[in-house]
Amino acid sequence: MKITDIAALPVGENPHHVDARVAYDTEHAMAVVITLQPGEELKKHITPVDVFFYVLEGTGVVEIGDEEEVVGRDMLVESPAKIPHRWFNRSDTIFRVLVVKVPKPTKGTQIL
Template identity: 60%
Template sequence: MQITNVESQPVQKNPHGVNARKLYDMDHGQAVHIELKPGESLRKHITPVDVFFYVLEGTATIEIGEETEDVEKDNLVESPAKIPHRVMNNGESNVRFIVVKMPKPTESTQLL
């Protein structure tokens, strides 16, 4: 059994400049824990693989293509490959979520 504690993982340098900690990294998938402080966001980008976001805490504003929704704790949002997307924290408290990419990307994410 492999158990990974979020707090024990190092914060990964990333183009979004946010707190991101890799939890799982295998050929068939990747999972990253992200925490956004009020006013922080992921830059709009395109991933070469399907992605989903699972909100752990707070309310995230998620934009996928032309759609934008406020998404609360315990909700999962699917984002198809090659569609521009971003996650924003427009609230007054931290937002924590898991992003899962399947399969693990072999191409780079494209920032917009």
């Protein structure tokens, strides 16, 4: 059994310049916990694989393609491969989301 303390993981470098911690990384899948402070957002980007997001804490806005929705804790959002997407924290509290990429991408994320 392996148990990971997400809070103890280092913040990884990323093009969005936000708190992103790799929680799981194998040859088959990858999971990252992203924390957005009030007013922070991710740049619009495209991932080469399907992604799903599970909201852990707070309220945020997700934009996928031409759609934009407000989502909160315990909501799951699916984002198909190669569709532009991004996240916003327009609230006054922390917003945390688990990002799961399956299969693990072999190419990097494309910032738009």
